[in-house]
Amino acid sequence: MKPTTPAAEDYLKTIYAHTEWQPEPITPRVLATRLGIAPSSVTEMVKKLAAGGFIAHVPYGPLTLTTAGRMRATAVVRRHRLIETWLVRELGYSWDEVHDEAEVLEHAISDRLLEAINAHLGQPATDPHGDPIPAADGSTARVPAVLLADAPPGHAGTVLRVSDRDPAILRALADVGIGPGSQLTVVDTETVRLPAGELHLLASDAANAIWVSR
Numbered sequence: 111m112k113p114t115t116p117a118a119e120d121y122l123k124t125i126y127a128h129t130e131w132q133p134e135p136i137t138p139r140v141l142a143t144r145l146g147i148a149p150s151s152v153t154e155m156v157k158k159l160a161a162g163g164f165i166a167h168v169p170y171g172p173l174t175l176t177t178a179g180r181m182r183a184t185a186v187v188r189r190h191r192l193i194e195t196w197l198v199r200e201l202g203y204s205w206d207e208v209h210d211e212a213e214v215l216e217h218a219i220s221d222r223l224l225e226a227i228n229a230h231l232g233q234p235a236t237d238p239h240g241d242p243i244p245a246a247d248g249s250t251a252r253v254p255a256v257l258l259a260d261a262p263p264g265h266a267g268t269v270l271r272v273s274d275r276d277p278a279i280l281r282a283l284a285d286v287g288i289g290p291g292s293q294l295t296v297v298d299t300e301t302v303r304l305p306a307g308e309l310h311l312l313a314s315d316a317a318n319a320i321w322v323s324r
Contacts, residue, residue, distance in 0.1 A: 118155065120186075121141070121152075122165075122182050125165065126187060127187065132257075135172030138173065141156075164182060192231070192234070193216055195238060197211055199231060204280075204281075205238040206281050206284070235251065239280075240271035240272060255324065257321055258299075258302075258316075258320040261296045263298055265295070267294070268291060269293075269320060270290060270321050270323055272319055273320075276319060279313050279315065286304075286310050287304075288302075296322075299317050
């Protein structure tokens with residue numbers, strides 16, 4: 111099976127993204143939850159993707175992208191993140207609004223338009239949330255990071271990435287000026303100190319959505 115359908119591309123992109131910032135492999139059950147579909151539907155697609163050589167999988171075990179699967183996944187991720195960057199920089203979208211738009215557009219625009227967008231933006235390295243934009247050859251460059259929830263009190267660093275899974279968290283962080291490039295010091299799992307010295311109580315679960323430099 112060639113993963114040319116939007117559904118197949120979404121599977122590969124989700125598998126790739128799951129382990130991009132943490133080491134735990136993704137299981138079919140977790141994949142079903144992330145995609146918001148029935149486990150039986152995931153089982154059928156996993157079989158097709160495995161038969162097509164895009165994932166390696168044993169029954170009841172985790173899912174791993176093959177070389178071919180990773181290349182296809184990073185191509186879709188590249189599209190998604192370039193579109194998000196374009197929407198924020200050129201069309202006035204806020205960073206909490208772009209994910210759903212990119213989900214649709216990533217399957218629709220041509221390679222020519224994508225590369226024109228990339229050139230127009232100056233070949234950005236990261237998207238508005240700090241996620242690295244893969245190069246056309248699938249390679250990525252990522253700075254070592256630690257999840258804020260796992261950082262010890264006193265840890266000082268730069269915000270490298272904020273998960274876009276919860277738009278409410280993105281809006282709350284934007285309201286206080288926290289985003290990729292922000293400097294902060296961890297006070298505890300719910301509180302950070304900003305450069306001017308002010309303390310900020312994070313929104314619920316925000317510490318599990320922010321990655322800072324080690």
